[in-house]
Amino acid sequence: MKNFTYYRPLSLEAAVALLDNRWGTTELLAGGTDLLDLQKEYIAQPDKVVSLTFIQDPVFTRIEVPQILPGTKPTVSIGAAVKIADIAEHAELKNLFPALTDAAAQVGGPQIRNMGTLGGNLCQRNRCWYFRDEHVLCLLKGGRRCFASDGENRYHAIFTKGHPCVIVHPSTLAPALIALGASVEVVGPSGKRTIELNKFFQAPTKPDQREHVLAPNEIVVRVLIPVEGLRNASYEVRHKQSYDWPLAQAAVAFRLSGGKATNVRIVLGHVAPIPHVATEAQKVVEGQTITRELAEQAGEAATVGAAPLSQNAYKVHLVKVAVKRALLLASGAQPDWAI
Template identity: 65%
Template sequence: MKNFTYYRPTTTEQAVSLLEGRWGNTELLAGGTDLLALQKNYIAQPGRVVSLTGIAGLQTIVVGQQNVQIGAGVTLARIADHPDLRRLFPALTSAAGDIGGPQIRNMGTLGGNLCQRNRCWYFRDEHSPCLLRGGNRCSAIEGENKYHAIFTANHRCVIASPSTLATGLIALGATAEVLGPQNRRRTIQLANFFNAPTGPNDREHNLAPNEIVTGVTIPVRGLNNAAYEVRQKQSSDWPIVQVAVAFAGGRNGEKATGVKIVLSHVAPTPIIADGANRAVENRAITDAIAVAAGQAAVAGAKPLSQNGYKVRLVEVAVKRALTIAAGLPRYWEV
């Protein structure tokens, strides 16, 4: 690991003032579960590391009538176990509870989860050519791409979006609260937070290098919601495919409205599946509707040489996420 200077400010304003306006030399440190691995592999080589762990205000969860605010420094374990969050937002809490193992969930934070870097093995190997580390091509497009994007049209880099909290948050209409220099605050819809990177000056999100996420706000709208993940193993790995859904109504034969179906791990950013939303909108959720939504969700997929299998997994994951959120029997658990 390259030597660095460590800072531990006590306010968000101090933290922002320590960040540079370009990526590379300064990095924020939250739980460190991603950043330290990147540093050990010489993928991140900051000269200055700015810890957020001394900022008390980032660790609160406030449950209000209109919305819920979760500080960026709240751990994944607290999100997974919080009774109100579990009641209101199972799409979020079930995903948080499935991340890594207990150690990762106790150290990893909401802000770090949203801003984690992608899992592409070419990106994470300092010796492999990679577009995001200054190379002139994406090695995965012609290489080992079993776990990469299947929605690849117009993408020069075919990473799969890594955050499983983002998926449910987007379905629930959440926003990220962001602080930049000169105390400039902005609110970004989580649906617009992510970016398909194409080079070393890009990240997987749209933050400026000297901005930090201070928290996430989720509106309380009484939506039925759920997430479903297809995993190769139950712990210490990322899913192969993940789907989150949210809608009003949609239970006991009632029509579902405001349907939001979000796919993850299938493109460089999470995707809102508009075709699938339309297949469900204003309809009662039945087995046939859930199947139709799954089929609509994969329209436009252009898998790579080794990951065509993910197309079918998305269809199934959409069907199962809708089934859970609609309160229908979980036929796959019998």
């Protein structure tokens, strides 16, 4: 690991003041589960590391669930520094947003969840093994080509949309939060701004881009989730029960009134460079009663536009399964698969 100067600001403003306006020279340190790995592999070689661990601002460090009264439109606030374990175990969040807490409970292993934070989960770098290999100069490190597009790509994107870098976005919390209509509050040199989470991510193609749209001197403060009484669920298809990223994930949310699903949102994870909104699948479910057949049709529709690479056509089937099961879970159906 290249050595660096370590900073320990006590407020978000002080942290922002330490950040450069270009990527690479300064890194933010929260849980460290991603940054330290990147530094050990010399993928990240910052001169300055700005620790967010000692900032005590409750907006940044706490989960706030307001009183939920009929006729009001409350918003849940989860600070960016909240540990993933604390999201997974939060009783009120479990009740309101099982899509989020189930996804959180499956992140990494117990130690990772005790260390990793919500903000870090949203801002983590991608897991492409070419990107993570110090000796490979891929597009994101200033090279001329993506080695995964025709190389070892079994864990890469199937919705590439002609994108030259075929990573999948690594966050499993992001699809759940997008389905729930969440937004992100960030702070930078000119103050705070709020970004809808479905506009927060971008597909990077060069070294001066990250997997999100933040400026290099901005920090995620918190995530805001409207309480809209939506049924919601997340389903991950995995190789292993723990310590792995899913192969495919579907997060769904919808309002159930009179047995019909409306305001349907279906978001796929681990199949595209950013969380992928399955608009065709949403259309299939909108206004309908969710049955096993309808959930299967939605799964089929979710694969519209899929263009698998040489090794990952299997993910097309996994998307169908994940969407079907997430819809059935959210509708309250008894699972007929092993969990």
